[in-house]
Amino acid sequence: MNLSWMAWTTPTAIFFITIVSLLLLMSLWEAIKPGGGPRVGILRIETTRGDRLFLSLLGSAFIHLAWLGLVGPNLWWALGVSVFYALLVFRFV
Amino acid sequence: MDKPFSNKAWLFVLPVFLLVALSAIVPLMTVVNYSVQDTFGNNQFFWAGLEWYEELLHSERFHDALLRNLTFSAIILIIEIPLGIFIALNMPRKGVWVPICLILMALPLLIPWNVVGTIWQVFGRADIGLLGHTLAQLGVDYNYATNWFDAWVTVILMDVWHWTSLVVLLCYSGLVSIPDAYYQAARIDGASKWKVFRYIQLPKIHRVLLIAVLLRFMDSFMIYTEPFVLTGGGPGNTTTFLSIDLVKMAIGQFDLGPAAAMSIVYFLIILLLSWVFYTVMTNYGEDKPEASR
Numbered sequence: 001m002n003l004s005w006m007a008w009t010t011p012t013a014i015f016f017i018t019i020v021s022l023l024l025l026m027s028l029w030e031a032i033k034p035g036g037g038p039r040v041g042i043l044r045i046e047t048t049r050g051d052r053l054f055l056s057l058l059g060s061a062f063i064h065l066a067w068l069g070l071v072g073p074n075l076w077w078a079l080g081v082s083v084f085y086a087l088l089v090f091r092f093v
Numbered sequence: 094m095d096k097p098f099s100n101k102a103w104l105f106v107l108p109v110f111l112l113v114a115l116s117a118i119v120p121l122m123t124v125v126n127y128s129v130q131d132t133f134g135n136n137q138f139f140w141a142g143l144e145w146y147e148e149l150l151h152s153e154r155f156h157d158a159l160l161r162n163l164t165f166s167a168i169i170l171i172i173e174i175p176l177g178i179f180i181a182l183n184m185p186r187k188g189v190w191v192p193i194c195l196i197l198m199a200l201p202l203l204i205p206w207n208v209v210g211t212i213w214q215v216f217g218r219a220d221i222g223l224l225g226h227t228l229a230q231l232g233v234d235y236n237y238a239t240n241w242f243d244a245w246v247t248v249i250l251m252d253v254w255h256w257t258s259l260v261v262l263l264c265y266s267g268l269v270s271i272p273d274a275y276y277q278a279a280r281i282d283g284a285s286k287w288k289v290f291r292y293i294q295l296p297k298i299h300r301v302l303l304i305a306v307l308l309r310f311m312d313s314f315m316i317y318t319e320p321f322v323l324t325g326g327g328p329g330n331t332t333t334f335l336s337i338d339l340v341k342m343a344i345g346q347f348d349l350g351p352a353a354a355m356s357i358v359y360f361l362i363i364l365l366l367s368w369v370f371y372t373v374m375t376n377y378g379e380d381k382p383e384a385s386r
Contacts, residue, residue, distance in 0.1 A: 006119070007126040007138045016122060045376050058368065061361050069150035073143050 019057075026053055041093040052093055056086035121360075127353035134347070145354035155355065157330065158338040159362070162314055165249070165334060169313040172253055174306060177260025178298075182290070184265055195265075198258040210322025213251040217323075237324060241331035244324045248332055251319055256309060263305045267298030303374040310370060314363055335359055 026049060030036065036048030047055070060082035067078035128145055130138040149155050184194050204212070217237050219225040228235040237247040271294065279289045295302075317336040320326065326333035326341070333341070339359065343352035 004136060006123045007130055007132070007136075009126060009129060009138075009140065012122075012126045012129060015125070043372075045372055054368075058361070058365060062365070065146070065150065065358065065361070068143060068146055073147060075143070 022053065022057075026050065043093055047093055049090075052090050055093060056082075056089045059085055059089065124353045124356050127349055128357050129350075131350045141350055145351045146358070148351060149354050149358060154330075154338065155358075158333055158335045161332070162316075162334045165316070166310055166313040168249055169252055169256075170306065170309060172249070173257045173260050173309055174302070176253070177257050177305065178264050178302075180257070180261045181264035181268055182294070184261070186269060195262070198261050198265075201255050201258050202262075204255070206318035207322050209251060209255050210319040213247060213254075213319070214323050217247050239328050241328055244328060244332050248320045248323060251323065252313065252316070255319070256312065260305045260309065263301045264298050267301040268294060271297045299374065303371065306374060307367060307370055311363060311367060314366070 029049060036050060038046050038048050040046050063082045063085060064075055064078045067075060067081070071077070127138075129141060129143070131141045132138050180198075184198075185191050201209075216222045217225045217235075219229045219236065225235060234240075235243050237244040275293045275297075276289065279293060284292070315336055316334055317340065320332045320334060321337055321340075324332045326337045335355075336359075339352055339355055342348050342355065
């Protein structure tokens with residue numbers, strides 16, 4: 001199958017493989033511990049694991065954009081901040 | 094929990110998944126790929142990295158279009174949601190006027206976007222349009238093609254005319270589903286009209302209201318056809334909303350890389366704001382969603 005029209009690059013392929021891997025890991029987690037682990041966290045709204053992953057990914061996208069706009073194009077620090085943010089989301093939200 | 098599980102259900106989901114994959118996920122992935130590259134056509138791409146994103150984040154043109162779009166969506170929600178609720182509250186619940194009102198409300202929704210734009214373009218013209226000519230006769234200097242304020246008023250009026258009915262119909266469907274017993278109890282308690290609205294009607298319609306707010310927000314934030322037909326984004330750039338700017342960039346200038354980066358940022362903003370609206374509104378009041386949402 002010719003996918004050249006999708007204009008693939010190695011970095012974007014790695015990005016999507018990471019997203020798909022995260023989704024597979026979440027499915028595995030759900031298979032081991034069904035129910036989604038709902039709880040009410042610091043936002044005082046009920047969230048499941050899926051919600052927390054969504055918040056982590058969406059927040060990470062904005063962290064990267066903010067870093068790019070305010071600091072510069074070296075996004076490794078933004079990635080570090082995003083991972084830390086995701087840990088906080090999974091722990092407290 | 095010992096619920097019986099059947100994996101056959103996945104087979105039923107599969108066609109939808111394939112459809113969504115082809116219509117949404119694959120194009121979105123392609124846009125991400127485009128956003129880090131530059132192309133001059135002929136399926137040839139050159140790595141650009143984060144250049145388009147950096148350019149976009151520092152672009153005054155993008156900031157202006159985003160601000161215009163946020164302002165437009167805020168005005169639309171502020172006008173259409175209360176107006177829609179007000180009309181729905183005053184619509185008849187019984188009798189011959191019910192189908193007449195429902196048809197009248199549904200009519201604007203049946204008209205295609207570009208036709209709505211054309212209708213208002215003609216309607217607002219001072220030489221042949223009913224609105225423009227009447228205002229000119231009254232001595233009002235109204236011209237949506239040269240005055241930014243007139244252009245904004247016309248675009249907003251057009252959207253209110255086109256889409257308030259959606260809010261009305263959604264609220265009306267919520268209102269007619271409220272059992273009479275609630276109103277009887279309110280009458281016995283001597284509740285005022287405002288209290289009936291505040292403590293019975295509003296909580297009962299807040300789910301459909303959530304759908305109305307989300308639909309109207311997303312639609313107004315993605316508005317393209319009507320202002321494009323009416324003003325073409327002008328005068329100047331005063332009604333150039335994000336989608337109009339995006340199309341100018343992608344098709345007018347053939348800057349596919351920057352347009353793709355803009356699409357991704359645009360998509361993220363819509364996703365964030367929709368999530369905020371959804372979360373705030375589903376957690377509003379005492380009628381909270383079940384744990385198994």
